[in-house]
Amino acid sequence: MALTSLSLPLADAPDHPEPVLQDESPLSVARRLAGHFALSAAERDARGGTPKAERDALRASGLLALSIPAAQGGLGANWATTLDVVRILARADSSLAHVFGFHHLMLATVRLFGAPAQWQALFEQTSRHRWFWGNALNPLDERTLGHARSSWLEFSGQKSFCSGALDSEMLIVSARHAQTRAFLVAAVPTQRSGISIADDWNNFGQRQTDSGSVTFERVRVEHQEILSNPGPLSSPFACLRPLIAQLILTNIYLGIGEAAFEDARHYTLNEARPWPASNVARTDADPYILSQYGEFWLGLEAARALADRAAAGLDRAWSRGVRLDATERGELALAIAGAKVSAAQTGLDICTRMFDVAGARSTHGELRLDRHWRNLRTHTLHDPLAYKIREMGEWALKRTFPEPSFYS
Template sequence: MNLPLDTLLARIKATAVERDARGGHAAEEKALLRDAGLLNLSIPRAYGSDERPWPEIYALVRRIAAVDSSLAHVFAFHHLQVATVLIYGSEEQQERLLRQTIERQLWWGNGMNPLDRRLVARQTASGLLLDGVKSFCSGIVGSQLMTLSAVLDEAAQPLLAVVPVEQPGVRILDDWDPIGQRQTDSNSVSFAQVPLAERDVLRAPEVPPTPFHTLRNCFAQLVLVNLYLGIAEGALAEARDYAHTQARPWLTSQADHATDDLFTQNRFGEMHVQIAAARALADRAAEQVAEAFTRGPALTAGERAEVAVAVAEAKVLSHRAGLFASQELFEVVGARGTKAALGFDRFWRNVRTHTLHDPIDYKLNTLGRWALKGEAPDPLNYS
């Protein structure tokens, strides 16, 4: 089935409010994305896919996020794991894993949370074994493969690997219950003596990360940029539609219709400016990430730093635009717009939940040190 994109988005939007309230796993909607062939977009054409440029993929993430940011999160994180294989994997690993992804139409989940070091890899006589827990494993439910990081012998840098989800010893915990992003399947996963094949290790701890390796962080940050921005665009679209069809001017307003009220127009103007600025920086950052990706192992630390700064700039503005638009939505729809069935609160809850995972103060500090002292962002952290 290859639904036109507008039809696909309309079907997703039709159930978004109900699914947000329910939480859980969006199996039917994930199947729509899979059946539309959207899981292959980041896989190189050499492996038999319909490869699309990364800026186009990020723009699609944004369009999905405007109607359902949880589903956009799962979709984007699938492609982030494909990027992880393309960045860290050997030619054999890429050929084997990505062809398998296309042939079986596999979903990927993420277990790369760098702050959680509870997952340990142990070297035994029979090979590597994984034991422990990994939290915030976005997209893990319904996925067949996952990338993960694990501590090996207390090394400072983690081991990075690919693991099949559906195997003995892997257990998905039912512990994802946030106020927003309720259908991202960001559950914790426990591992009990799970074998890890040497051929599925993407990077050993003793291998120093190169600038190209750490470009993966920029890919991840740009996912968040477009999720926040998509939420802002979705909130603006809902506000515009409601203003035209249902909103009423305040009783002391001189306007006959809400859309003619000067204060309402000003609020829309402010939302428009913030979103337009964030969109411009997001698109610029996507182009820079894509260009850096084509450099491959030849990417220099200086080039990588410029990309990270561009992504951080877009991140700050999209963070602010998402929070602002999701709040201003209520100012323009008025009291009747708080009706629970409308689900307008989901925009604020979703962006607030997600933005807390990467505090804006530290992003601003990164940019401040760059602007003031020319200090490059730390490539081993969230930049």
């Protein structure tokens, strides 16, 4: 079955539009959406808050069903295509790429941790109703406890860094079992009684990811909503979840770096003036500027190659299913770690030095070109690169694979 997309106009789309099958690839739809999102990205970065119209455009596009198999009403895309869409969106607006990528990460969580009856039903509902999934898992925040009741569990507590929770229909949530201390992961409706989502995300980057806090006040969670068969990180295949998260971030970082490169290039060619001591008539003839662009390009080419190689590896691992073994998983973890470090380091370098080659005019406040650095800096702090490099060092010296966790 060829990949197609269900797409509608960006404006005035109904909440649950009737599907309109068009001969348009997911990448083409993503590029069209990205062009639209880019027009308001700087202004929305200044405003912060929920990008409601843009999230609704993603709903209407059909791309929320991109990674869902055709058997459950989705588009049946592989991970390479899904990650390409994340990267395309990140070039225009990394906040929207973030919530879109995490939506597909939440779907992968249901698939990897849940039983077939759970994920198949949830995939079908997501495809039919164009649900947006949000994140309230955050394994480092253990303030939420699950208390056993007669025939259900009661979640109470709070989670931070809950990307995409606002304006979502479904949430992946986690808690520590109050009695057994087991780590519980569940899929629940966002509007369930007792769930409160705060509009309290006000960081200097990724300002429209709605990555604030979620509070649970005696929330009833049914046993059939707990993803316990096979459960969190219970097998090499289930341990693909953190690797998918890492590769989504890699493509967000790469998209940010590519956007910063293109913005710098535009201002170098159209606005920057040659420095008097350069003895050249045009900025694009300055040897120091040309040298920096060569370094930028080389870094991006390397990061792209590593990211694409890792995406191909993820698809191979995904196709293995429960047959995936620890060695195959470990090799993929190393490939993704290398891609992530490369994308982050290259992106931070370009986002910092772009003003050296674009010139003083590029610092005009309304352009908000500093958002590239702010977005990338905000995101890369949540999973320190030094520990990724150490993992690769453990392999390089001692041939030890990264220990599976929610971050490796």
